[in-house]
Amino acid sequence: MADDCAREDVKNHVCTATVLQDISVITNTILEMLPMKTLHACSRVCKSWHEIVRSIKQKRRDLHWLCVHGGEEEEIQNNGIVQNLTLAFQNLTSEPDHVFVFYTSALYEETLHIPTKNQSRRPRGCQMQSCDVDSFLKSLVPSSCKCYSVAADGIIGSTGNMSEEIEHAEMAVTYLAIPRLPGLEIYNFFIDLNKHISVMSPEIPDHFNVEEVTSVPFDVEVKAILFFSDLHFCPQEIQLGLMDYYNGCPVVGGYVDHIQSPLCDDECPESQVRCIALCGPNVHVASVIVKEDISEEKQIEKELLKLKECNLPTEKTFAFMFACLGRGKSYHKNKENVESSIFRRIFPHTPLFGFFGNGEIGMNYLHPYDPIQNCSKSKKSKFERHHPKLSHAYTSIFLLVSITSGKM
Secondary structure (H helix, E strand, C coil), rough: HHHHHHHHHHHHHHCHHHHHHHHHHHHHHHHCCCCCCHHHHHHCCCHHHHHHHHHHHHCCCCEEEEEEECCCCHHHHHHHHHHHHHHHCCCCCCCCEEEEEEEEEHHHHHHHHEECCCCCCCCHHHHEEEEEHHHHHHHHHCCCCCEEEECCCCCEEEEEEEEEECCCCCCCCEEEEEEECCCCCEEEEEEHHHHHHCCCCCCCCCCCCHHHHCCCCCCCEEEEEEEEEEECCCCHHHHHHHHHHHCCCCCCHHHHHHHHCCCHHHHHHHHHHEEEEEEEEEEEEEEEEEEECCHHHHHHHHHHHHHHCCCCCCCCEEEEEEEEHHHHCCCCCCCCCCHHHHHHHCCCCCCCCEEECCECCCEEEEEECCCCCCCCCCCCCCCCCCCCCCCCCEEEEEEEEEEECCCC
């Protein structure tokens, strides 16, 4: 008799998951409210949930960004950065395919203490594990996601609609997480400067063979190249060689303290250049130089308005700023965030990222956008008369990147 009652109870019991499977509208509504990491867990419940999650992931193409500071004391800084980054990546609504990371040299030199995933019942010291900032960031993103990290004395970061300039040894990090977007491809390659220049004779051959170092397929159109060097000198011929090879695309960046390399320490060259190529038919760019003699806010605004005049689509944009260490707070009469604030007034919905380095690389690249042809009106040819100057000092370089939703 008891067994019959038990079987009847089981028969009449309706599983909550079964109800949700039968009512797809409710299931979709609930799952659409979840962050990406939770969605991954839900996709393993059953086949129907897996298909719903896959459909949701394809629709989510939002950019995510954040700038994180530590506290006043070293231990508080460490814990605050770890906790804020962990929480931020757990709540991403789009799965990142590429992540740009800029952090201060003070943070690069620091060891982070991370709670272990398998906590013991009793609190013990072994619940914390130590790692560097690069390893920690990689642990937060999917294994397929590519991270591009550099360290400099100061950084420019964004949180929401605010951007800020962080100088002089404060522990801080900022990131831009980009999902997989149609018509956007990003390629990364390194140049070992020891193979191209000599300490005794810093000259290189007239022809720099880009094909020996690039990872960009031959049939992919390069729209811009981010150029970072951890050596305080790099022959301009290398930058000009890249620009010529890729039909005059802007080469922007600067000199930093450290470049995160995929190679192990024993294999990593002492002096290297990291190149990040932004490619694809839906990528549109513009860049401008704020020269060393421009210091007044109205003058800076006038230069940055040249980016606005290019009329790049603003539906999905981000920007980079690479400034000289001498153009910070002290340069602007003890006023903070001058240049980044002017940029955000002109582009209120465009996050800004970058660093304060020991030299800047860039050029003016200002071609109006043609909405009919879905491209910038520029003559894609090598420079016949003379090349623009790419190496600068006491300047700020701005690169605006727009990703359209046009057909591939």
